[in-house]
Amino acid sequence: MNRVDYLRISLIDRCNFRCRYCIPEGAEIDYILKQNLLTDNELLTLLKDVFIPVGFTRFRLTGGEPLLRPNVINLIEAIASFPETKDLSVTTNGFLLSKMAKDLYKAGLRRINISLDSLNSDTFNLIIGNKNRNRWQSVWNGIQVAYEVGFDPLKINVVIIPGVNDHEVLDLAALTINRNWHIRFIEFMPIGNEKLFNNKGWISSEELRQRIRKKWGLTESFVRGNGPADIFQIPGAKGTLGFISQMSECFCDRCNRMRLSADGWLRPCLLNEMGQIDLKNSLRNGVSVKEIQQQVKNLLGLKPEINFKQRESSTTGIYSRTMSQIGG
Ligand code: SAM
Ligand code: SF4
Secondary structure, X not given: OOOOOEEEEEEEOOOOOOOOOOOOOOOOOOOOOHHHOOOHHHHHHHHHHHHHHHXXXXXXXXXXXXXXXXXXXXXXXXXXXXXXXXXXXXXXXXXXXXXXXXXXXXXXXXXXEEEOOOOOHHHHHHHHOOOOOHXXXXXXXXXXXXXXXXXXXXXXXXXXXXXXXXXXXXXXXHHHHHOOEEEEEEXXXXXXXXXXXXXXXXXXXXXXXXXXXXXXXXXXXXXXXXXXXEEEEOOXXXXXXXXXXXXXXXXXXXXXXXXXXXXXXXXXXXXXXXXXXXXXXXXXXXXXXXXXXXXXXXXXXXXXXXXXXXXXXXXXXXXXXXXXXXXX
């Protein structure tokens, strides 16, 4: 069992995109009411007085779209300034990045993951469920600005959907040849959206690797990432290729993370709602931070039993929240 020291924090469940694999078409989402979001103070208290003492030192901010969170720059500055913070990163759709990249960097953020599923604006629009052509350009500009500002590593997340963007795998992989970018191919997960894009399912990472290998060859990277990605490299490339294979492989055994939702639920597994605990209400009901630490430790103890492999046995059902609500 891995040491669990990595917390994915959803800052907000709202998003300015509606990616069809993340928010099912036509879904009516009950967004978290403002009064139910963890406040900045509550979040910082939980980190400083609960998670850090329990051993968490690496934090990723996600959502929904984390850059929509009011005051996000100050929050990042505060988290980056904890002496115990070893690693702080953000996963964003990149739409606001060209405006915000400099301030994010100044606040102490150094690592960023940007989602970009296509190099073609029409395909991009099809996936994000938007007809506005400027969105692809805004995200692309955001990536360039982040690169110029100095984010390192700069990772680009690509969800591969058969028949929609899988023909772009080589073009996307080629971005790593001359740039120190890290492209991470993510197997599409049917979260609440099993019939998406004519139900063509998902493509395995190994199949994508075979296509890339055939064109350039592929070496396994010596640098092992912290997370679930298997890292490879096109020989001689500046950047790397990561493959996140949650559908074709089970990496529960190397899972090192928990997730905190924007309304304060701590969840031990992305795809299993068993065991989750409500830290916001504990705080608001005056439960002491020592007791909350104990609740978190108890959940850490249970984590090996609660994982993706046993998702079918979840009492609440795995898909009761969309990815944007869970904080992917
Ligand atoms: N809005 C931000 C973004 O898009 O990067 C952060 C939140 S988003 C939920 C985090 C990541 O989850 C993105 O890289 C997105 O592509 C991925 N994701 C969302 N739904 C998914 C699904 N059904 N299967 C695989 N990955 C998914
Ligand atoms: Fe797309 Fe991220 Fe928004 Fe989900 S949360 S709809 S993946 S941009």
